[in-house]
Amino acid sequence: MTTGDHILTLSCPDRVGIVATLARLMEANDCFIASSRTFGDTGSGQFFARLVFRGPEGGEVPLSLLGDIEEAAEELEADWSVAPVGQRMRTLLLVSQSDHCANTLLYASRRKELPIDVVGIVSNHDTLKDQFAHFGLPWFHIPVTAATKAEAEARLFNVVEETGADLVVLARYMQVLSDEACRELEGRCINIHHSFLPSFKGARPYHQAHARGVKVIGATAHYVTADLDEGPIITQVTETIDHTYTPADMIETGRHLEGTALLRAVKAHAEHRVFSHAGRTIVFAR
Numbered sequence: 015m016t017t018g019d020h021i022l023t024l025s026c027p028d029r030v031g032i033v034a035t036l037a038r039l040m041e042a043n044d045c046f047i048a049s050s051r052t053f054g055d056t057g058s059g060q061f062f063a064r065l066v067f068r069g070p071e072g073g074e075v076p077l078s079l080l081g082d083i084e085e086a087a088e089e090l091e092a093d094w095s096v097a098p099v100g101q102r103m104r105t106l107l108l109v110s111q112s113d114h115c116a117n118t119l120l121y122a123s124r125r126k127e128l129p130i131d132v133v134g135i136v137s138n139h140d141t142l143k144d145q146f147a148h149f150g151l152p153w154f155h156i157p158v159t160a161a162t163k164a165e166a167e168a169r170l171f172n173v174v175e176e177t178g179a180d181l182v183v184l185a186r187y188m189q190v191l192s193d194e195a196c197r198e199l200e201g202r203c204i205n206i207h208h209s210f211l212p213s214f215k216g217a218r219p220y221h222q223a224h225a226r227g228v229k230v231i232g233a234t235a236h237y238v239t240a241d242l243d244e245g246p247i248i249t250q251v252t253e254t255i256d257h258t259y260t261p262a263d264m265i266e267t268g269r270h271l272e273g274t275a276l277l278r279a280v281k282a283h284a285e286h287r288v289f290s291h292a293g294r295t296i297v298f299a300r
Contacts, residue, residue, distance in 0.1 A: 040065070045067045058292050062298075102130055105130040115206055115276050183205075204238070206234070234275060
């Protein structure tokens with residue numbers, strides 16, 4: 015049994031009466047629903063729900079409620095989970111030679127604005143080791159070459175296991191994960207891409223955007239899949255620019271947008287507000 019407010023997330027094929035069923039379960043177990051977000055996707059025929067609730071007298075979650083949810087979920091063909099509100103998610107950051115995205119997450123975590131505990135930093139370079147030293151976090155240097163990629167990814171998975179990481183964040187980690195690694199981390203690995211997907215892939219994206227005379231730049235945070243930079247999108251942020259912007263100006267603006275997009279995506283994931291289905295996401299507001 016656990017104490018405090020909890021989050022129930024549930025997804026299942028849509029049908030009449032799901033909301034009423036959930037409300038009856040809460041009432042029958044003397045649980046109070048503090049907030050509720052639901053969405054029925056007419057395109058996929060799928061239903062999604064996120065309920066914040068508390069047990070009797072604001073305390074424990076009755077075991078009877080969990081049993082009732084399990085029974086209802088079987089009938090509804092639903093996937094569901096219950097997690098404490100504010101539970102901090104163990105998170106592993108991966109970086110290469112840019113520090114701005116990792117710094118954004120580390121600062122927000124330290125200020126308790128982001129419900130994650132960073133359990134370590136992995137990098138294919140040692141360039142940033144000294145810059146992150148004051149955080150006192152384990153540093154894992156895992157060099158990657160074409161010849162050593164399989165060995166490096168095996169070491170990465172060992173680190174994920176050693177640190178107990180529930181979430182892996184590619185905070186400007188400039189290595190493409192193998193299909194096998196993407197499958198292993200499916201649903202628990204978030205990447206930041208410095209443009210609107212799928213535009214301007216590959217090297218020098220801001221130079222590509224400048225050459226095309228774009229008037230809006232942005233950043234996209236998404237789940238990692240085997241399709242490069244085409245995983246389900248969690249957040250996107252934008253800023254209007256004009257013809258006076260040089261590539262350097264765009265890169266500077268882009269750094270701020272990348273940090274913001276990644277922060278919002280990690281926060282939504284850690285707060286159990288994101289559902290991924292059929293290649294897209296449903297992201298509930300708080």
